[in-house]
Amino acid sequence: MKKTILTGASILALSMAAPAFAQSVSDIDQAGNANSATVGQTGSNDSDIDQTGDNLTATVTQSSSGNDADIIQTSQFNEAKIVQSGTNGSADINQNGDGEDADKRNQALVTQAGDSADAIITQEGADRNDAEVNQNGNSFAQILQTGVSQEAEAWQTGDGNDAFITQNGNSNQVGNALNASAAGIVQTGDDNIASVDQDPSTFSTAGINQLGNDNDATIRQEQRGGAGAGRSDAFVTQNGDLNNAAINQLTDDQPARQDAEIIQTGTSNTATTNQYGQDNEANVDQNGESNESTVTQQGTKAFATIDQDGTGNKSTATQGNPSGTTQLQNLVVVQDGTDNVSTATQFGSENSANVFQDGNRNTSTVTQPGFDNDVVGLMSAGINQIGDDNTSTVTQRANFGLVTVDQVGDFLTSTVTQSGATNSSVADVDQFGSNNTSTILQSASQATGPGREMTANVLQDGTGNISDISQTNTLGAPPVSDNLAEVDQSGTGNFSDIDQDGHANTADVTQSGSLADSFIIQSGSNNSATVDQSGNTDMSNINQNGSNNIASVTQGL
Known part of the structure; x- marks a missing residue:
């Protein structure tokens, strides 16, 4: 047997060569x-x-x-x-x-x-200053605070979540930091991105709550002015996957109060709000998939509520005027169905538009650049569509106009235009059935004669009916045109064309048969034309030029 003796030097060398313990x-x-x-x-x-x-x-x-x-x-x-x-x-x-x-x-x-x-x-x-980061997973959070009375929170549970909070100013709050309530930026899921930037936004609040995966939310609030000159509230709640929300609230040195809330429950929804000015409020609630909403409010005292429940609905709302002369805009859009499109643009003052769409592939367009216009209708909906593939377009460039459009059916088309000096004009369209088309044009020039208080009423129930109404005044005084046109179609394939120029002209067309044609031209004052067609392939042509003329046609007895 061979013995090996380790000297002290050998022992020291071995200990140095051995791996070190974790420390x-x-x-x-x-x-x-x-x-x-x-x-x-x-x-x-x-x-x-x-x-x-x-x-x-x-x-x-x-x-x-x-x-x-x-x-x-x-x-x-x-x-x-x-x-x-x-x-x-x-x-x-x-x-x-x-x-x-x-x-x-x-x-x-x-x-x-x-x-x-x-x-x-x-x-x-x-x-x-208060700050809190609580992460349970592989996530990144950054909080930067410069100022007084600030609080910030970030809770992240999952992997790949990113949260950024930057606050510069006073009285800022993303959540109630180091407290169990009023949470700001809470992400539960994977690969969510949330960012809050308040610069400096006096006494502002913000919150982001995302439960799901791959959601993206951005809040930016920037108000400037002295104490008591601003208030901003913003909150985003997304419960689902692949939702995208952005709230941008900016204002100048004037006093401003802005509110924005986005709630999305579903998948692949996108919502964006942009607010400038004073006393703006925007609420977007989307419950479904692939819905898109964009709200831009510029001016003072604007209000917008958009509720989309379905798939592939798209809403674009623009309210207010950058010139600073606008106030009291009001908009409500509710869409329930698939692939509905709503576009509303309101400039001027004291505008109001309400849109309700229930069905598939309906299209609504409202343009109001005038003064004190109003679009109202059934169930407080200026444009009310129930059915599929309906289209409604309302353009108001005159002042104090009133438009009501109700569509119940499929492939219905309505176009209403109020422009020029046609102040205080009224247009009402009720469409039932399918493939019916109504066009109303109310226009006048101040140079040739104002056309105030024109009225056009259209009722269509049937298939393939067409109504075309044109009202104007090129004959000068008096300033009140007071032309009245009424069309009632309940048959199939009927056509009505009414052209009115002047004052206090009245045209009334009723078509209950099939393939009837009616043409009415009125130029002058106090003319009256009445057409009643109940047969098939009837034809009527009335041309009135002058004053106090009366014409009556009845076909299909």
């Missing part, structure tokens, strides 16, 4: 008075705490391995806490500001339980 590193630097730093490490982790000031408190607790924590505190009454229980996590807290006392500290809390989570908190400025 943690903690570095604490304190300069000032009454500072407190506490570090608890289990595993192989790194911690660095730098305190310069008075009454500073820092706590780091790390378990597992590969975690890195860095806390930098200056001034006084700052408090920071980092807890990491995963692997390869990174957390940085940088506090540079003064708390008032032990009860009003600048606070920061980072809790990470997962792998490769990354959190950065930077608080600068004065008075009562």
Whole structure:
């Protein structure tokens, strides 16, 4: 047997060659008075705490391995806490500001339980900054606060979530930090992106709540002015996958109050609100798939509510005038079905438009650049569509106009245009059945003669009926045109054409048969034309030029 004797030098050499055990590193630097730093490490982790000031408190607790924590505190009454229980996590807290006392500290809390989570908190400025990051998964969160009375939150459960919060100003709040309620940026799922930027947005609030995967939400609020000169509220709730929401609220130095809320439940919905001016409010609620909503409000006292429940619906609403002369716009759009399209543009003053669509592939267009226009209808819907493939277009360029459009059926088409000096004109269209078409044109020029208080009423129930009404005044005074045109079609393939020019002309057409044609031309004052067609292939032609003429035609007795 051969014996081997190890000398002391040999033992030392072997010990140096052996692998080192995992170890943690903690570095604490304190300069000032009454500072407190506490570090608890289990595993192989790194911690660095730098305190310069008075009454500073820092706590780091790390378990597992590969975690890195860095806390930098200056001034006084700052408090920071980092807890990491995963692997390869990174957390940085940088506090540079003064708390008032032990009860009003600048606070920061980072809790990470997962792998490769990354959190950065930077608080600068004065008075009562709060920040909280709570991540359970592989996510990234960054909070930057500069100012007073600010609070921020970010809860992320899942992997691949990103949250960014930046607040510059006073009285800002994304959520109620370090509190169980009023959460801001809560993401539960994977690969969600949320960003909040308030610059400086005096006494503003913001919130983002995403439950699902691959959702994207952005809130930006930027108001400028002195104390009491602004208020902004914004909230986004998305419950589903692949939803996209953006709230942008900007204003100038004038006092401004802006509210925006986006709630999306479903998949692949997109909603965007842009608000400028004062006293704006926008509410978007989408419950379905692939719905798109865009709201732009410029001016003062605008109001918009859009509710889309279905698939592939698209709504675009623009209210207000950049010139600053607009106020009191009002819009309500409700779409329930598939592939419905609503476009509303309102400029001028005191406009109101309500759109209701129930069915598939319906199209509604409202344009109101005039003054004190109103589009109203059945069930408070200016354009009410029930059925499939209906189209309604309303254009109001005159003042004080009133339009009502109700469509119940399929492939119905209505076009109403009020322009020029046709102030206080009224157009009412009721369509039932299928493939019916109605066109109303009310126009006048101030140079040739105003056309105030024109009235056109169309009722269609049947198939393939066509009504065309044109009202104007080129004959001068009196300023009130007061032309009246009424069409009632309940048959098949009927055609009615009414042209009125002048004052107090009356035309009344009733078609209850098939393939009847009626033509009425009135130029002058106080003319009256009545047509009643109840047969098939009837033809009527009335031409009135002058005053006080009366014509009556009855066909199909």
